[in-house]
Amino acid sequence: MTTEYKFNAWTGQDDNAINGNLQYKEITPKPWEEDDVDVKIIYSSICGSDVSGLSGHFGPVQPDRVAGHEIAGEVVRVGSQVKDLKVGDKVGIGAQCDACGECRWCGDHRENLCPKMTFTYGGHDYPRGKAKGTQTYGGFAKYWRGPAKFAVRVPDGLDLAEAAPLCCGGLTVYAPLARYGAGTKAKEVGVVGIGGLGHMAILIGTAMGANVTAISRGTAKEAQAKELGAKNYIATSNDLKKDFEKHARSLDLIICTINPSNLPVADYASLLSPDGTIVFVGVVPEPLAISSFQLIQGQIGVAGSLIGSPADLANLFELAAKKGVHPMIEKFNMDDINTAIQGARDGKPRYRYVLVNTDNGGKL
Ligand SMILES: [Zn+2]
Ligand SMILES: [Zn+2]
The missing domain is CATH 3.90.180.10 (Medium-chain alcohol dehydrogenases, catalytic domain)
Structure with a gap:
């Protein structure tokens, strides 16, 4: 035909x-x-x-x-x-x-x-x-x-126009948010980076009932992050240890959406509460470095996530329609x-x- x-x-x-x-x-x-x-x-x-x-x-x-x-x-x-x-x-x-x-x-x-x-x-x-x-x-x-x-x-x-970006970007952040229990088991969720993926992670995490903490360089995007639904904001500088010190063990799940050539994962992981996981959805070319001591002592994990399944996308569409994402x-x-x-x-x-x-x- x-x-x-x-x-x-x-x-x-x-x-x-x-x-x-x-x-x-x-x-x-x-x-x-x-x-x-x-x-x-x-x-x-x-x-x-x-x-x-x-x-x-x-x-x-x-x-x-x-x-x-x-x-x-x-x-x-x-x-x-x-x-x-x-x-x-x-x-x-x-x-x-x-x-x-x-x-x-x-x-x-x-x-x-x-x-x-x-x-x-x-x-x-x-x-x-x-x-x-x-x-x-x-x-x-x-x-x-x-x-x-x-x-x-x-x-x-x-x-339908808003459904388009959910198909890859939205799904990429939704799948790990769902897998690690955002809004239920993982009440406190960090989102690193406020761009295409990050802004959808804030919207979707919030719609799932999590308290979202946006993490971004400087304060330029703070007002935007809060408009999107973030409850908290951590401004990063060149001294991450100092930036993160008072927020140690505050997050149950972190979705990392940025892709710098390298990323000090150990500093970001200091934000995780026990049983917490930091999930990478953006590619960081240099190998990640974190000590097994930190993983054991914090009882934390470092993970990756690859897009999502058609079933995940159907669930995301339902959530977005119901909660107005x-x-x-x-x-x-x-x-x-x-x-x-x-x-x-x-x-x-x-x-x-x-x-x-x-x-x-x-x-x-
Ligand atoms: Zn894509
Ligand atoms: Zn197969």
């Missing part, structure tokens, strides 16, 4: 793509399979890893790379094997578009941990079916095609993507740029 719509997209051709050089052209999506959906893309936000993915930081940009993995749109075609979605449903798609479906982690509904997990763009290996080896294409486009399993229904009551977004017409992507490269978003396909029904 041929479709009446075209898979036109803003493609990166090389590592210079990030500098406003995305080219609009038609791409060929994966071959249609009966567990797929086609989605008309209405909104697609720009995640920090899109900037990396279009500048060659994740390896050289391959021709026709279509970035974008915070996609919100409307289902326009469903395969005969798809049970949970119908034409007209609103859905969100995050950073993962496939998994093997057979391993222990897939069986456990933790598909993000599948050894064959496939990224929404830049992947070349759908692990199942006839699309094996086909390039995966993301959301800087008019349409998206992929396994329905990874298109999660957006409930009524959640603004509103990521701070700034909209751009997707036609102006080459301006927006350079702004994202330069760290300008406060805190998420959302690209809008007005011809697909998106509202600026």
Whole structure:
């Protein structure tokens, strides 16, 4: 079957793509399979890893790379094997578009941990079916095609433009907040960094019933953090030991969203109460250093977290709809993507740029 719509997209051709050089052209999506959906893309936000993915930081940009993995749109075609979605449903798609479906982690509904997990763009290996080896294409486009399993229904009551940034950034912080019991077991939650991820961690942690402490350099973002719902604020300087001294053992969970080249984890871990955990969701290139003595004496842990599962995303959408979680977004017409992507490269978003396909029904 041929479709009446075209898979036109803003493609990166090389590592210079990030500098406003995305080219609009038609791409060929994966071959249609009966567990797929086609989605008309209405909104697609720009995640920090899109900037990396279009500048060659994740390896050289391959021709026709279509970035974008915070996609919100409307289902326009469903395969005969798809049970949970119908034409007209609103859905969100995050950073993962496939998994093997057979391993222990897939069986456990933790598909993000599948050894064959496939990224929404830049992947070349759908692990199942006839699309094996086909390039995966993301959301800087008019349409998206992929396994329905990874298109999660957006409930009524959640603004579709605000749902987009929840698909990767929001999910990345929500999954560890949920796993470590934010609002229940972990009443006191620290969020390091107030950017794309950090601002959503404050909003979501607060919506989960935790007392959030925002931790950021200087006092510039204090008022903003409190507006987002943070109860407390710790301003950091060049002397973290002194900054953190009076807050020792005050936090049950810390979500670290920043990615400096190195990070003194031992200082941050001094903020943890016994049984507390500091979770990394931002990449810190230099190895982390902490003594086993500190881990034992504090009875604390250092952990990482990789996006989240489709089930986590469904739970996040429910929470956001029920509690009114509103990521701070700034909209751009997707036609102006080459301006927006350079702004994202330069760290300008406060805190998420959302690209809008007005011809697909998106509202600026
Ligand atoms: Zn698997
Ligand atoms: Zn992302």
